[in-house]
């Protein structure tokens with residue numbers, strides 16, 4: 816079981832899904848919606864992800880993409896895409912122990928900032944499979 820939540824504690828979640836698609840996303844939307852240079856994500860089956868405390872705010876960052884975050888402290892928690900309703904992406908760094916789910920590659924590197932130091936992981940200029 817992986818557990819996590821937002822910075823202030825208003826939102827808590829858990830998942831018993833097997834992490835997949837662990838990646839550092841360098842797209843401009845991840846960057847601008849967090850204020851961080853890139854965002855590390857992993858995915859699980861939607862049915863295996865549960866909010867156990869609070870209620871995240873949601874907004875559409877693109878026509879088909881929805882991001883969830885704590886409306887109190889701003890921590891971004893999850894990303895869902897209308898074309899992949901059975902999957903949910905979770906921000907690795909909102910886990911209680913992010914070391915449990917290390918990234919396997921870098922995606923959307925066509926948008927990567929010039930001063931990001933290469934980390935030795937495979938680079939994919941666009942998404943490996945989904946947005």
Ligand SMILES: [Zn+2]
Nearest residue numbers: 821823885888
């Ligand atoms: Zn919060």
Ligand SMILES: [Zn+2]
Nearest residue numbers: 840841842845
């Ligand atoms: Zn992104």
